[in-house]
Amino acid sequence: MAVSFVILTNNPLVRDRYAGQYSVEYQEGGYMDLLVRVRDKVHAGHKLLTHPLSGSVKPNETPYKSVMISQKRGTMDLGSLSVIEEAITACRKFPVRYEGLPQRVLEDFQLVDFTLIDSAIPSASAF
Amino acid sequence: MKLEMGYINIHDIQFSNESKVENGVLYVDQDAVKKLVLEDENIKSVTLDIAHPGESVRITPVKDVIEPRVKVEGPGGIFPGVIAKVDTVGSGKTYALKGMAVVTAGKIVGFQEGIIDMSGPGADYTPFSKLHNLVMVCEPVEGLAQHDYERAVRFAGFKVAVYLGELARNLTPDETKVFETYGVKEGIEKFPNLPRVAYVHMLQSQGLLHDTYVYGVDAKRTLTTILNPTEVMDGAIVSGNCVSACDKNTTYHHLNNPVVHDLFEQHGKTLNYVCNIITNENVYLADKQRSSDWSAKLCRLLDLDGVIVSQEGFGNPDTDLIMNTKKIEAVGVKTTIITDEYAGQDGKSQSLADADPAADAVVTGGNANMVIHLPKMDKVIGMLDYVDVIAGGHEGSLKEDGTIEAELQVITGATNEMGFNKLSAR
Structure with missing residues (x-):
C-alpha cells in the first residue's frame, strides 16, 4: 500500500514516534504558525486530510498541532481551503495561553495531539 | 421496543458498614467499594467522599458522572459490552437511583479540568450540583x-455505579415510566398523521480522552447506525471523553439524554419518535464524509420528516455538524441542531468553526468563553494543581485566596450540547 500523506506538525512527539514510518514535516512554532503552514500547502495544491481543529483542547491552550495533508498536489481544493480558513478564524478567538507551561503539561499536550493524529492513521491507510 | 423505567429517589448518601438503600438513603460500605475499585491492579488507591447540594465543596478535575442503574427484567445488563455482556438492551425493566451520582476524579493528564461547585455561583451552571455525589478520586500505580489510567478510572466508575444500582434490584420504585418506540410500518400505522422524527446523536470520537463507546466499541471505528432510544437508558453509550468539561457528554448525560426524554414526551402526541441515529466525529475528513453521507441516507431510508442533531465538542465536530445538517436537509428532512458557542469572551465572534444556510434552526447551550468568578470553597475534593492550565483557565486563574477566574468552559456540563443545562437568554 502506498502511503500518500504527509503530516505537518510542531509536535516533537509526533516527529519522533513516526520517524522512519511516515512522512512528517516538523517545524517549531506555535499553533497558529502551524495552521498558516497548512494553508500555504493548501494554496500549493495539497488536500487537507484531517481536521485542523481536531481535539477538544482549544487552540492556543495547547501549543501543539498535527495535520495530515495529501502528498500529491493538484489544483487548489476549495473544500480544504474553506476548512483551514475557518480554523484560522476560530484560532484567532483564543489568546495564547501555553507559554511558561511546565514540561510535564507540555508532554501531556504532546501525547494528546499525537493520539488525535494517530486516530487518523487507520483511516488514511485503508485505501 | 419497550422499556419500563423505575425511579428510586435518593435524598441522602451516608457511609455505613453495609451498602443498602433504605427510605431514600443510600448507605455505602466504603471498604466494599474500595475493594471493588482496587481489583484493577492499575489503581494504587482510591479515596471516597460525599458531596451534598448546598455544601461549600468544589470537586475537580471531574472525569465522568454516572447514574447507578440496574436491569431488573429483560435481556442484558447495564453498560452492555463494557460491564455486562453485549446483549441488546433497552427492553424490559430498569431501575435508576435518582438524585445522586457517582463522580470520578483524577489528574490523568496535566491540563485536567472539570469543576463541580456544590454551592455558590458555579453551582448554578452545572446540573450535578443538585445531586448527592459519591466522589471517587483514583490514584494510579x-x-x-x-491511556491505561484513563481506562482504569472509567471502568472503576462504571463498576461502582453498577454495584450501587444493584442495591435497588428488590426495591419498589417511587415512580415508573414506560418508553416505547415501534417498527417502521407499525409506527406509521399507529400514528399516520404525525411527523416522523429521529434524533441524530453525534458522538465524540477523536483519540485519547476524546472517545465514546457504543456497546463497548470505540465510536471512531463505527459506521453511522440506528439505536432504539431506550437502549441508551441501559447504558448502551458510555463516555470516555474527558476534555472540554462544559460540553462533554458524561455517561450521566447519555443515560438521561434530554433530547430522548423530550422526544418521548411528544411521542404519539405531536410527533412519531422513530429512532436514534448515532454517528461519529472523526478527525479524518473522508470519515466525516462517509459518516454524514450515511446519516442522510438513513434519514431518507426511514422516510423521516425531521431530525434533531446534537454535537459534542468544538471545532472538528462543527464540521461534522454542518455536513450532517446540509446533507440531511438536502434529502428533504428538516433539521434543528443543538450546539454551544465559542464566541469569544465578549460574545462577538463567530460561534462555530463552520456554518451553512441550511443550518437555519439552531439551539445554543451558551457561550463557553464567558468569564466567570468562582468563590473559594471550604473543601476541595480532588486537586486544584492544574486550574491554571485547564481549558478555560489561564495563568493566574487560581488566585491566592482560593477564588477562580476562568471561562465557563471549566465547569462540568455548563454548556452541554444535548441541552442538559440551565443557561438561557431569558
Whole structure:
C-alpha cells in the first residue's frame, strides 16, 4: 500500500514516534504558525486530510498541532481551503495561553495531539 | 421496543458498614467499594467522599458522572459490552437511583479540568450540583501510561455505579415510566398523521480522552447506525471523553439524554419518535464524509420528516455538524441542531468553526468563553494543581485566596450540547 500523506506538525512527539514510518514535516512554532503552514500547502495544491481543529483542547491552550495533508498536489481544493480558513478564524478567538507551561503539561499536550493524529492513521491507510 | 423505567429517589448518601438503600438513603460500605475499585491492579488507591447540594465543596478535575442503574427484567445488563455482556438492551425493566451520582476524579493528564461547585455561583451552571455525589478520586500505580489510567478510572466508575444500582434490584420504585418506540410500518400505522422524527446523536470520537463507546466499541471505528432510544437508558453509550468539561457528554448525560426524554414526551402526541441515529466525529475528513453521507441516507431510508442533531465538542465536530445538517436537509428532512458557542469572551465572534444556510434552526447551550468568578470553597475534593492550565483557565486563574477566574468552559456540563443545562437568554 502506498502511503500518500504527509503530516505537518510542531509536535516533537509526533516527529519522533513516526520517524522512519511516515512522512512528517516538523517545524517549531506555535499553533497558529502551524495552521498558516497548512494553508500555504493548501494554496500549493495539497488536500487537507484531517481536521485542523481536531481535539477538544482549544487552540492556543495547547501549543501543539498535527495535520495530515495529501502528498500529491493538484489544483487548489476549495473544500480544504474553506476548512483551514475557518480554523484560522476560530484560532484567532483564543489568546495564547501555553507559554511558561511546565514540561510535564507540555508532554501531556504532546501525547494528546499525537493520539488525535494517530486516530487518523487507520483511516488514511485503508485505501 | 419497550422499556419500563423505575425511579428510586435518593435524598441522602451516608457511609455505613453495609451498602443498602433504605427510605431514600443510600448507605455505602466504603471498604466494599474500595475493594471493588482496587481489583484493577492499575489503581494504587482510591479515596471516597460525599458531596451534598448546598455544601461549600468544589470537586475537580471531574472525569465522568454516572447514574447507578440496574436491569431488573429483560435481556442484558447495564453498560452492555463494557460491564455486562453485549446483549441488546433497552427492553424490559430498569431501575435508576435518582438524585445522586457517582463522580470520578483524577489528574490523568496535566491540563485536567472539570469543576463541580456544590454551592455558590458555579453551582448554578452545572446540573450535578443538585445531586448527592459519591466522589471517587483514583490514584494510579507508579508509571502507568495515561491511556491505561484513563481506562482504569472509567471502568472503576462504571463498576461502582453498577454495584450501587444493584442495591435497588428488590426495591419498589417511587415512580415508573414506560418508553416505547415501534417498527417502521407499525409506527406509521399507529400514528399516520404525525411527523416522523429521529434524533441524530453525534458522538465524540477523536483519540485519547476524546472517545465514546457504543456497546463497548470505540465510536471512531463505527459506521453511522440506528439505536432504539431506550437502549441508551441501559447504558448502551458510555463516555470516555474527558476534555472540554462544559460540553462533554458524561455517561450521566447519555443515560438521561434530554433530547430522548423530550422526544418521548411528544411521542404519539405531536410527533412519531422513530429512532436514534448515532454517528461519529472523526478527525479524518473522508470519515466525516462517509459518516454524514450515511446519516442522510438513513434519514431518507426511514422516510423521516425531521431530525434533531446534537454535537459534542468544538471545532472538528462543527464540521461534522454542518455536513450532517446540509446533507440531511438536502434529502428533504428538516433539521434543528443543538450546539454551544465559542464566541469569544465578549460574545462577538463567530460561534462555530463552520456554518451553512441550511443550518437555519439552531439551539445554543451558551457561550463557553464567558468569564466567570468562582468563590473559594471550604473543601476541595480532588486537586486544584492544574486550574491554571485547564481549558478555560489561564495563568493566574487560581488566585491566592482560593477564588477562580476562568471561562465557563471549566465547569462540568455548563454548556452541554444535548441541552442538559440551565443557561438561557431569558
